[in-house]
Each structure stands twice: as C-alpha cells, then as structure tokens.
Amino acid sequence: MPKGVRKGKKLVPAPEDLFSKLSEAANIAGKPFSSYVAEALEQVVRAHEMNRSLKEIVDFYELMMMQKEAGLVITPSETLNNLIERLYPEEKELLQTIWFDSGKWYGKYLLVKVRNEDQVEMFGEILKVTSWNLKDVEFKKDANGVTFRCISFTLSLENTVLLMKFIEGVMNTLGYEMVNQDHLRGMIRMEFRKSEKD
C-alpha cells in the first residue's frame, strides 16, 4: 500500500485542475473530500448499471431543464392525442397555425438561449433526446441547407403534420425556409434552405 493511504482506500489517478475544483465543490457542499469523491464514484457504478454514461445522464438532465425553462410540460400523450383527434377535422388550419407559432416561439427561445453553439444542431439534439415518441431523428447539414428526417411508430397522421408545422416554425426563426417536404404517418422528411433575407 502506498505511504499515507489508509486501509480500505486506493489511490486513483486524477487531473490536478479537477482535483482542486472538486475540493472546492466538496467544501461548498460541506462534505469531506473523500465522501464527495466516493459519492461520485458510486454514481458511476449506478449509471453503468443503467447502461448509460454519466455524461449522457447529465446531458439529458440539462436538456430536460432547458425544456422546462422553455415552458414545456409533461402531460399524458393519450389525452393530448384525444384532443387533437377531436379538434383536427374541424380546426385543421387553426391547429397547424398554433403548432407553427409555437415552433416560431421555440426558435426564438433557442436564439436567445443557445448563443455559443449551432442552434440547428442543438434543436436536433433536443428532439432526439426529449421527443419521447420519435426515433431516428436526423438533421443533416450540407452546402445547400438542412435536411430533417424522423420516424415514429406511434405518431398519428394529424400529429405528424402538426410536428412538421412546429419544426417549420422553429427553422423559420433560425433563418431557414422549407423548400421541400414529404410525409407519411410517422415519417417525415423536410428540406430547408437558408432564407435569402438572412
């Protein structure tokens, strides 16, 4: 056992800068440094048991908090779908406008909130992580603009169209106009080009 290391403990290699930051955090939390480190390591094991890395878990939490801050709420999807199904046949255009406007508002939120990163990439990440009913979300950027694709096995046709309106609203605010789109129930492909006015 290395000199100075008590029984039941082992030395772990750690970068010096993190050591001092962690020591500061432990001080603020009013905990001994060793128990602060032990707690962090315990969570590593726990995260591993959940088949996730700590980074993934903290990223997810950060994005969820962003959604909360952006005024999103958690609600039973069955109830929401029920309301949309009722209203859609008679108020299709109104609902599409509401979703589009909501997207525009969300785009503004991203412009204000995400200043040091690419807002389109961040939006893609948010959709991937926090849109629980979507699979295979992809925002592909190329010289001509952005192509969005997603698949969902649970989205109704009405919800597919409304999601498209929401995405169009967000992208409009981020400076892109939709130039092409194709959709089926639960399947979306949208092409965007940078707006000329930008």
Next chain:
Amino acid sequence: MAAREDLVDKASEIARERGTLYDYVNETLQEAIRAKSLGLILKEIIDERWILEAAKDAGFTLVSERLWFDIVERVYQHWGKRWMKELWYETGKWYGRYYGDLDKFRDVMKKIMWDLSEFEISSENGILIVRCISPKFSHSYSDLFSKFLEGALNVFGYDFIGGDVLKGVINLKFRESKGD
C-alpha cells in the same frame, strides 16, 4: 487521490471496457463538477433521469405549456365540459392503476408535473386531503385536473366527499371507500 477501495475496483472494472482508469475518473469528476454547476449532485441527477425515463414509459409526453392549455380551452369550449371531465377522470384512473400505490403516484406527480407549484396529499382525522396549486392553471383546467386526481384516488380506494376548485387552486377531500 485516495478513494474507497471497493468503489475504485468497480470503477476500474467499468473503465477497462471503455479506456483507461485515468480517463474514466477524469470524466466522472468533470460530470460531478458539471452537476454542481447545475445546482445538484450526481445522485439527484440520476434519480431525476430515472423518474423521467419512467414517465416516458408510462405514456407521458412533453408539450408546450401554452399550446397545451390553448388546445384544452378550445376543446372545452367546443365539446363541452362533460366529455372533457370524463376523459380526465378516465386518464386519472388509468394512471392510478398504472402506479398502483398512492405514495408512488404522489411522488411521480410531484416530480413530473412541472406546472404545479405545490402538490400535497395528507391525512387528517381519516379524511384524505389533496391540495395543489398552479398559478398557470385556468379555471377549466383546474376543474379537469381535479377530475384526473379523483380518478386516480378512486382507484386507490378513496371516494370524493367534497372540496373546492378555484382557478389554479385545488383542494379535494376523500374518504376511504366503505366497500374496501
């Protein structure tokens, strides 16, 4: 840096699958500091993740609050409150059955209903009291949410005996069903 032997051994084992122990410890400490900057400790963040993951599995979804309340109000005006109340009541019953336990239901609601500033279930002289406050709820939404709670509480064996529902304030009283 010295740390508990059993934890270091477990972390080393995990690290072996992913790279070096140094990189792994580095990543862990960075995330611990990041969690601190979010005002939490790692344990709380992982707990939260678990709850949100469970909410996803239970059929909850994220929706813009303004959009949600707007749609609810429109359908409420258009289709009448009877149909809506029935829908919320049935949804409450579904979640009551899903969670199967009053304490679990209360804990989940507290965590995932971001729009509630207060949510308490207490017992006084054999009467169960459910109180919740949300400054964002309209009168009609408060009415609907109270039906959701009533549906869930019925499943847990409680009958609604009275209470008040005002805009953003719900105060409901229940008594244990005689049949149970």
